[in-house]
Amino acid sequence: MSLQLNTPPAAEPVSLAEAKAHLKVDTDDDDALIASLIGAARARAEWHTGRAFVTQDWTLWLDSWPQPHAEIPLSPLQAVTSITLHTSDGGTTVLDPADYQVASGEPARVMLKSGAPRALRALDAVAIAFTGGYGDASDVPALVREAILHIVAGLYVHRGDTDIPPDALAMLQPYRILKL
Secondary structure (H helix, E strand, O other), X not given: OEEEEEEOOOOOOOOHHHHHHHHOOOOOOOHHHHHHHHHHHHHHHHHHHOEOOEOEEEEEEEOXXXXXXXXXXXXXEEEEEEEEEEEOOOOEEEOOHHHEEEEOOOOEEEEEXXXXXXXXXXXXXXXXXXXXXXXXXXXXXXXXXXXXXXXXXXXXXXXOOXXXXXXXXXXXXXXXXXXX
């Protein structure tokens, strides 16, 4: 399994102005640094929670179709946009949406109505294109946005330290997807 980011978020969940206000920075000298820290903090928080915060397009690559269903590893799922099967003879088939069922949840699941496909190539045989995220930056939960601000502050003050501040971890905990 591998994930490929096709379209990154159009905006960060936290603006430069919000981050500067949180950091109590009133000059423009560190704007480029703070903007890069916002992106890094968002990516770290997404990794920690198993979520996409702002709408993003991804492709999940699988070597075979898992039984009984494929799990979409980023929540919340907005839509499965396509499923492409790559056959051992070099052909491709894009499945009709009527051929599969999507179950929402965390994680979301996709099940083929006709069972596992046969004669697929050995590697990257299945490509599931999907859109994930809460929506726009304003749709990201307030507690997640606050956690990102705390991560930005930690990175700004302790440059080079990659640990997430404990208070940010606590804020992200309700949004973390755990596998049982």
